[in-house]
Amino acid sequence: MAQGTRLFVGITRDTLPQVKDKYPFVYLERGRLEIDDSSVKWRDADGNVVPLPVATLNTLLLGPGTTVTHEAIKTAAAANCAVCWVGEDSLLFYAAGFLPTADTRNLKQQMRLASEPGSALAVARKMFALRFPEVDLTGKTLQEMMGMEGSRVRALYQQKAEQYQVGWRGRHFIPGKFTLSDMTNQILTACNAALYGILCSAIHAMGYSPHIGFIHSGSPLPFVYDMADLYKAPLCIDLAFSLTREMAGFYDKHKVSAAFRQRVISLDLLAQVAMDLTTLMEGKRAGRRRQ
Template identity: 35%
Template sequence: MLPPLKPIAMKERISMLFIEYGEIDVLDGAFVVIDKTGVRTQIPVGSIACLMLEPGTRVSHRAAALAARVGTLLVWVGEAGVRLYASGQPGGARSDRLLYQAKLALDEKARLKVVRKMYAMRFDEEPPAKRSVDQLRGIEGARVRKTYKLLAQRHGVAWKGRSYDPSQWDKSDLPNLCLSAATACLYGITEAAVLAAGYAPAVGFIHTGKPLSFVYDIADIFKFDSVVPIAFQIAARAPAQPERQVRLACRDHFRQSKLLGKIIPAIEEILTAGELEMPKPAPDTQPVAIPEEKGLGDAGHRH
């Protein structure tokens, strides 16, 4: 019997590989992507931290088993990550990172440091001194409301405030419909980043008690520099299919800006602000580092 494969250190891996319109299988002990013409593109085993599987991709049982053995995360997403449908072992089953995140969230002083770091990164300035998490949440909410108003004025959109009912999506006014569609796209790619980095989407610091609390925390840092302006731009045009237009625009923005590659380092920077010691990983796990994103399309290249 062959000895078990040992995962390659994450710092030595390529970050993300997006695959579309291909079948992932195993050949000679390595991942292989087979396109519709039968052309095979080999991916060195264990050299990928995360495989992002876009529409039109199929995965064999052997490939899924190999991914589990070498600690490669499989994530089923929409185009460019605008939706997240399912994932394999989060972060290659990294319990040390989950424990570290939970420890930070449960330590009152550490949690406040993390929240202050999130505030600083979101608004590019230090938060007011001697404020609690609840107080910072209130200050943040007031600034967000003001930013929505300013963006609506800039794009000539009538704005009555952020208001929507998740159970009655279609009853929102046009700006809120576009914003909901845009933030849903951002949540998809952010959840993929959280999982790829080995953390738990539910363990948040500002947001709490939701399945995606940490996703909301991280997404909020990026949304006003990415999807929110897109939502107002499209609302100003009042297209026939606003949700679809928002989704396509977010997809293009994610690809052009390589947003996924920016989110994961930000997660690490934010949690480091908690100033607690990271638990040592188990012998069969390695530290996470996320370099450049890459992609494979129909014939092994992104178009």
Template identity: 45%
Template structure:
């Protein structure tokens, strides 16, 4: 199943996770639910979860990402590797991020995608960051005014979720879920989560790069709407609301399209690289490659 056709994410906590044929099972005192593994983009495991080896094998075989998170899903601990056969995206990403002019070009394009109608080609990274900061601050003010929810700035303590005000709690929960979904798409395409263009130095730099394309449209308005409603468990409601917004696959399709647009030439074949055949080749110098699994000693 293509990355853009999967469910975005499912968050589980305080349950035992096993495998039943081609489904993941989650068991607690209320019973058992079955989740088809091939339909999952990301499985987020919260506190109190126990997962079996066979369940992890099935997730790997299905090309789905497993992310271990903390209470309320707002702290990232680790992730499992998904199955990507093609290195085409990874090679393109590495080539672009290690060339200063190419990296700047991609970074400018990332900002251009957030400023429709504006020309970013001549702006420095400092100027682009300034514009982005002003855009996000403006978004916070507009949604605060729209909902009547007071906004005094971003306040996020990974050690104490409850210490933040409701809108910051909703932002934290929604953003972590967004990161999990974006992470699942990135590794499904065979890209590296750590090779970022704007963010750098972190194992999920590219995840933050891509997620930042969508926060103003998704998680910021969602957080203010929830803070206005004052639900009992705002973290859980934020995850459910974000999943509802992503329902139907349109977001996954958009995310795949945006990553492809940033890393590959627009005229390059749009085949499903994450489902390409498991073919290994040998580098032959310059731009050439030859078949692997062949004895070449007779050529000497």
């Protein structure tokens, strides 16, 4: 696949971040992470060897075709560099390694905000303000704002159905029975899952927990779902309806994946997520969403 259509591109000596930078993550695929001369090296499928300055990295994202030695993990852990195992371009998230010596500043801030009802509601209100920039949400309860969001999303579904001239009977998804849904719902489900994978990786990479949410509850990844709702409209919903019309009744997972990846790149999602997480967790005023 051409680099222009990739969310992440392969690491080379030229693209490696400088020591002065503190990168949230580096994505690796199809190669071996190992130790050579007491430092971590990445050996790709073509035999190229790239030294990785793990002390300047928050997280290594290990994609398909990756092998890693015990010593490499040990060295990364000693340098406070976390490791996550992900699907291609981090579109799926599988697992994360937790560091016994990791900097927990961001996690502590997240827990502090979530544990106090007033501050938790304030964070939730900022999240909703990103979707309702013209509405004064002062005094609104969480239930009232969730009701507003539900109405907004239902109206958006109908608007997109009319825009792309696609039949729509509502959002339907049965876990484990993907093919029983109609075309639009299948694409929505696939795109949502990919979005959750990216967000889970990004949240881990920035030192936050996907398990501590402010709006959602009763699920394994409430903070991922909180953040996902900020991006679903332009990224998943619009794409699902436009692809439904293009695919004309024949679901093509490769076309869905390619279109989703390109939409992520065009929206500069990774930069937006990093900016939004910082804004929401550091108490800054929420700004208007980029369309």
